[in-house]
Amino acid sequence: MSLTAVDVTVGYRREKPVLDGARVTVAPGEVVGLVGPSGCGKSTLARVLALLLAPWSGRVELDGECATRVRHRAPRRLRTAVGVTFQSPRRSVDPRFTVADTVAEPLRSGGAPERDVEARVVELITRVDLARDLLSRRAHEISDGQLQRACLARALAWQPRYLVCDEMTSMLDASTAAALVRVVNDEVAERGMGVLAVSHDRELLDVWADRLVDMVP
Ligand SMILES: Nc1ncnc2c1ncn2[C@@H]1O[C@H](COP(=O)(O)OP(=O)(O)OP(=O)(O)O)[C@@H](O)[C@H]1O
Numbered sequence: 001m002s003l004t005a006v007d008v009t010v011g012y013r014r015e016k017p018v019l020d021g022a023r024v025t026v027a028p029g030e031v032v033g034l035v036g037p038s039g040c041g042k043s044t045l046a047r048v049l050a051l052l053l054a055p056w057s058g059r060v061e062l063d064g065e066c067a068t069r070v071r072h073r074a075p076r077r078l079r080t081a082v083g084v085t086f087q088s089p090r091r092s093v094d095p096r097f098t099v100a101d102t103v104a105e106p107l108r109s110g111g112a113p114e115r116d117v118e119a120r121v122v123e124l125i126t127r128v129d130l131a132r133d134l135l136s137r138r139a140h141e142i143s144d145g146q147l148q149r150a151c152l153a154r155a156l157a158w159q160p161r162y163l164v165c166d167e168m169t170s171m172l173d174a175s176t177a178a179a180l181v182r183v184v185n186d187e188v189a190e191r192g193m194g195v196l197a198v199s200h201d202r203e204l205l206d207v208w209a210d211r212l213v214d215m216v217p
Contacts, residue, residue: 003062003194004023004025004061006060006061007022007023010054010056011044019041019044029194030210030211032209032211033208034215035199035202035205038200041215042198046166050083051067051070052071053070062162072109076110080160083162084155084164085148085151085163085166086168089147089148098137100136107158110157124153124154124156125149125150128152128180148168149176161192161194163184167198168184170199170201
């Protein structure tokens, strides 16, 4: 059981791979910190493992199953098994959506019955310590920290087996950052979720991660 990148080669421009045969594996219940110099491809590898970017060659294995398609083309059981959070919550939400719509979005697109969605959204925002009266607000009406909490709630909507955190805390104040890491750690401890944490903050990863993977360019 693991979320694993096997010999992944991928880039954004033809014949200029950013990753060339990259490998990383995350076991259930494990927090793996991904470090390396700026531009070495950490976010790219995170996107590949989150099934958002298809490798040119190599593969992603999710608990032994090879993920051959990405984004909405990936089968639902794989899409819902991996959650992802990004550095900038503002760039990762639809500004027209309320907080409730943002958190509900993966549930709706994954086919959750509408009668269950509202209750689950309340459960999720409670989990990330967001007040219920924020549910009707839009992104521009709440702080970065509150919006990142909503994004973490969205990432946890389907109780993913793995979570990819790409610089989740780097735009946040220290206390919000610590609170979000605690929420993630609770999911690790309670359900055995595996985490890939990308961060520039070595001190954070030294305390958060069980082990570090250094991407040598
Ligand atoms: N969408 C994109 N289109 C074109 N090039 C990209 C894109 N995303 C990343 N790159 C390029 O790919 C390389 C690796 O970027 P990536 O963001 O994966 O690295 P990183 O290690 O996460 O960097 P940082 O630590 O600075 O966030 C960089 O040269 C970057 O400019």
